[in-house]
Amino acid sequence: MDISKGLKKYFTTQLLSWHRNDNDRNLPWKNEQDPYKIWLSEIILQQTRALQGMPYYLRFTETYPTIADMAAAKDEDVFRIWQGLGYYNRCKNMLATARLVTTEFGGKFPDTYEGIISLKGIGPYTAAAIASFAYGLPHAVVDGNVYRVLSRYFAIETPFDTTEGKKQFATLAQELIDPAHSQGYNQAIMDLGATVCTPRNPLCDQCPLQKNCVAFHQNLTTLLPVRSKKITVATRHFNYLVIKWADRIWLRKRTGKDIWENLHEPLMIETEQAIDKKELLQITSFKELQLEYGSIDFAGNGTQRLTHRIIESRFFTVDVEEKPSFIPEDGFWATPAELATIAFPKTVLSFLRNNLYF
DNA sequence: AAATCGGGGTC
DNA sequence: GACCCAGATTT
Numbered sequence: 339m340d341i342s343k344g345l346k347k348y349f350t351t352q353l354l355s356w357h358r359n360d361n362d363r364n365l366p367w368k369n370e371q372d373p374y375k376i377w378l379s380e381i382i383l384q385q386t387r388a389l390q391g392m393p394y395y396l397r398f399t400e401t402y403p404t405i406a407d408m409a410a411a412k413d414e415d416v417f418r419i420w421q422g423l424g425y426y427n428r429c430k431n432m433l434a435t436a437r438l439v440t441t442e443f444g445g446k447f448p449d450t451y452e453g454i455i456s457l458k459g460i461g462p463y464t465a466a467a468i469a470s471f472a473y474g475l476p477h478a479v480v481d482g483n484v485y486r487v488l489s490r491y492f493a494i495e496t497p498f499d500t501t502e503g504k505k506q507f508a509t510l511a512q513e514l515i516d517p518a519h520s521q522g523y524n525q526a527i528m529d530l531g532a533t534v535c536t537p538r539n540p541l542c543d544q545c546p547l548q549k550n551c552v553a554f555h556q557n558l559t560t561l562l563p564v565r566s567k568k569i570t571v572a573t574r575h576f577n578y579l580v581i582k583w584a585d586r587i588w589l590r591k592r593t594g595k596d597i598w599e600n601l602h603e604p605l606m607i608e609t610e611q612a613i614d615k616k617e618l619l620q621i622t623s624f625k626e627l628q629l630e631y632g633s634i635d636f637a638g639n640g641t642q643r644l645t646h647r648i649i650e651s652r653f654f655t656v657d658v659e660e661k662p663s664f665i666p667e668d669g670f671w672a673t674p675a676e677l678a679t680i681a682f683p684k685t686v687l688s689f690l691r692n693n694l695y696f
Numbered sequence: 697a698a699a700t701c702g703g704g705g706t707c
Numbered sequence: 708g709a710c711c712c713a714g715a716t717t718t
Contacts, residue, residue: 379713382713383713383714384712384714384715385711385712385713386713386714387711387712387713388712388713390712391712391713425714425715427715427716428714431716459714459715460715461714461715461716462714462715463713463714464713464715467713481712481713482712482713482714483712483713524713528713529713531713532712537710537711538710538711565710568709569710571709595718645710645711
């Protein structure tokens with residue numbers, strides 16, 4: 339990189355000035371002092387918009403005011419609160435970290451960058467955010483906002499989703515941070531990216547950096563930042579058998595390194611293509627269940643659009659009078675009361691609620 | 697280096 | 708429909 343010192347100096351000075359005088363973005367975790375709550379907010383906000391994460395942050399801080407409270411909670415209770423937020427390994431790692439800090443560190447959150455980044459679920463971004471916001475340490479955050487603001491202001495065309503790009507932006511960000519005002523700098527660059535230097539239709543007329551922004555003057559804002567890879571979306575077909583016996587339905591917790599790990603669902607048979615009831619009855623794995631499928635009915639479907647997947651779900655209800663013997667052993671018969679205490683994928687939750695299972 | 701992991705907002 | 712969001716982890 340060959341960027342003049344003046345251009346960098348102007349960037350930092352203007353950014354901090356804007357933050358002090360004109361930044362009116364107000365969020366509940368801003369100016370928070372408690373490392374636990376700062377950490378909690380950063381985990382929730384990974385790949386998650388602030389407005390989407392806010393109700394979850396408020397519920398978590400209300401339910402678990404301290405990290406010891408979270409550490410003492412039952413896994414299921416924590417996952418239930420996380421339900422609907424996505425990327426459920428964040429929840430799993432968060433719980434593991436809460437328990438490690440509570441039991442091994444006496445409840446004291448690590449206060450060095452190296453100590454922070456060694457924790458599960460914490461990478462370069464989150465470690466820099468906690469280090470600066472909680473302890474004033476001079477580590478520059480690099481998130482999606484930073485890629486956008488820096489790539490435009492300096493007209494950097496290196497794709498940010500490559501090893502080279504990540505290194506280049508991280509180095510530049512670290513050069514730009516004011517070590518004496520690391521919290522303000524990190525807060526400012528993310529707030530500017532979220533409210534002014536937006537992905538589409540940025541508010542350049544309100545931008546404190548416009549005077550020296552290369553992308554603005556060369557009309558490149560719509561071309562920056564550059565992403566190298568395109569997202570490919572594959573479709574999966576999940577066929578759910580909602581088996582009801584007495585007032586209970588059969589559920590199991592998803593395991594393995596797959597989508598929705600640790601969430602619950604009815605018995606599910608995945609197929610390459612969408613199938614109807616007639617085709618379902620021909621599937622070997624279905625026949626092996628030896629259900630009284632005279633009562634099986636197609637009961638609805640759902641489409642869940644994710645970033646890189648489309649999940650097409652079909653729900654079939656199976657009412658049985660006798661408790662089936664050939665159901666897999668890794669599940670349980672859930673009562674209506676239990677359904678309200680465990681976590682489901684959104685599409686499963688919608689089906690159960692819409693069909694008055696609880 | 698590339699693939700995975702959710703769900704919602706925006707245009 | 709495509710892209711993005713206070714990214715991290717595994718393959």
